[in-house]
Amino acid sequence: MSNEGRTSRLLPMLSLRGPDATEEIRRIAGSFLWDVVSVESPEHLQRVLRKGEVRVALIDLRGAMQTAMSWLPGFAREHPCLQLVALVERAQAENADNAAFLHAYFFDICFTPVEPMRLTFSLGHAWTMAGVANMQFDDEACHLTGLDGGELVGRSPAMEEVRRTILRYAGTPLPVLINGPTGTGKELAARSIHRASERAEQPFVAVNCGALTPNLVQSELFGHEKGAFTGAAKRRIGWVESAHRGTLFLDEIGDLPLDTQTSLLRFLQQGEIQRVGGESTIRVDARIIAATHVDLAQAVLAGDFREDLYFRLDVLPLAMPALAERDGDVLELAQHFLNRFCDELGVKRKHFSPHTEMTMLSYSWPGNIRELMNRVRRGIVMAEGPTVTLPDLEAQANTGDAEVITLAEARERADRDAISLAIARAGHNVTEAARLLDVSRCTLHRLIRKHGLSID
Template sequence: MSERGKLLIVEDDPGLQRQLRWAYEDYDVLIAGDRASAIALLRAEEPAVATLDLGLPPDPDGVREGFATLAEMLALKPDLKVVVASGHGERDSALRAIGEGAWDFYAKPIDIDALGMIVARAFHVQAIEAENRRLAQAVAGRAGLGGLITASPDMQKVMRTIERVAVADVSVLLLGASGTGKELLARGLHEASPRARGEFVAINCAAIPETLLESELFGHEKGAFTGAVKTTPGKIEQAGGGTLFLDEIGDVPLPLQVKLLRFLQERVLERIGGRRAIPVDTRIVCATHRDIDAMVADGSFREDLYYRLAEIVVRIPSLAERPGDAVLLARHFLRRHADAMKSPVKGFAPDAIDAIERWGWPGNVRELENRVKRAVIMADGAMVGAADLDFAAADSPVQPINLRAVREAADRAAIAHALTRAEGNISGTARLLGISRPTLYDLMKNYGLQA
């Protein structure tokens, strides 16, 4: 098999096809003259870099078909580096293509040397990104931001995003289902920020009655209402110099949204019953499991407040979208609760592992911890069985882009599951898979997996 980089050239002009093929003798060149053949080659060969003429048939004088091809290529292979061709006077189209995910552009008529430099740089960057992904997989599974444990590339990406925005003093909105770890990530953001020496204050807006929520957030002066026997600062003031985490921000009533918006705009607040404006330096991090966009659309959440809170939006995947994490976390929770309860439970029986892997986890990590805690209490022996976990079965099909990718995904999943069952023991993993140790080592090396 050739180790040279694969370059896909999407160009309908036969003369240019020949010219470009000759210019790239250092690469394995694939030629496509229209969208259908480009997509077919992308599926079959999975090239690292592609050049794309936006003027493709049946719209050779326009860009509609070219942009449709660009969108389909990137949807199929998001890490593909696409370099688009821009004709004279078509710079706006090139800039639009960059905005829609293209990596770079070149102007026609073609300067082979200049285009060659762009393509070489694209291959170089693609190789660096691939190595970064491999290294990220190699360290996956270690406790990360805020003590969060994951082996999922999607969750690793979320944590890298949180680490990146932590140093910028902006409001962050975490979107995800209940039990996905939003408060852990918010605390991790605070600890990774310059405000780490300040206080991290969390409040669940859905757990406090509307009549008390304003007082909890903004505080009150003595005598402001019946029972207000002393002046009490609110959570916003308590988090001064630190971070305030507003969980379930979607449950804040509209009248209070107005007051919260004023604080975010002016960074001052007034306690209930007070007349003095109090300046407070507090960073706001919010979270909700609700469809906040739909709430903005139907008027139940203020649009201006949404844009103040959502300077950075981070979407958190559910546990079902994080292959391998369920078993990883289950073992962590089992050890923790068994130690706390002085339980003789040591691990999971094979049928329990199967059940954990198959379950859809509608309650996410919170549901997983509750089930494991219950199982530690209910288990009769040293091993937790499926009956102790009280499971029902569920599926989670995956659809990669071609047969080779299907096989690779199946190999990865089988090896990862076997490594988990064997607790990283190579001989035990090889026995579970029915292969030799050298074969297992080769597969793990090819797929960037570690015990």
């Protein structure tokens, strides 16, 4: 296959093993249009990332696993869309701590000796997923709760109450605890509080507590001194200290280990932290906003969460409503995402059919806004014309909860509601109701019988 006219993809490779290691990868990947660039340190890698579009980086961890554990968590936080592929020896991955680290920070790993096809497959897949990650990151940062120009999209009473609460909480430095199901936009609610506060020009540091590497939690949150543990080649500032004078957002706070909960409680009480391996305390002024989708009160009773920390965090509670509780917001958000994704995919803007809109209003949306976003994106791809219909949106129904209705059931409800509405608007005139529904009189009579309705 000819590569003429195709653009090469930049692939920085960080290795401490000298030019021979990079040259081996260059021979393998070069024929697949990878422009392999040798980098000698994390700082050098940062400079390469600033110069051009890089979606994937290759990290050679042979003999460098412990060193990477000291710098990679902070680096990954700064580059959330960059996909990392690791070169490791098989024996390294068999260590439990190493395996947890690899799982937390790398898209894929390749064992040495390098198998050319395995490596090129990993790099190609990582490149594709980096594009998806960029789109998802934009969605999460700007649209998960419908943020547009700093405003929350949606005029339901539930969202109006959220707006009012955010404005009240923005004027105080007290801790906020955000509760709500997964996919309701808890992080963007936290960002909204930060943007409306006096700390808006200072850092907003978001930490997913559920994604922290178990043996590095203390180091990632509170930092460490040089030589604090094997691989700690230099001092590292933790996320708490990085949020000085700003806001620290702790997502999935219920996943923090109990020993780390103790350290966090000490910070909330005294406003001081101590880096791992350090002897002195450091004053940090950071507002804490925590979020969880679990019942922390129940976690306290189960012994999984400290009661004193819970009361320290639950000063200003904020409940994010499920999408099903946001009356009327579904269509506004769906149209918002439809326009957004059409523009991103470079296709002409589409619209939803009336039947699809009625079904979306009836569906319970167990996955909340994330599910809505994914279904709309799928609908754009599947729609053959300018209209997105219900089959274009439909995916496998969620059967994990008896209270969750399927889209087929939602369609039945939507049909019944649409027919009832049309009959009422037509003054119970069958001909006019059929015209409004764009069906024949015969079809309307059949549907009325099917759904047990009456024209009277």
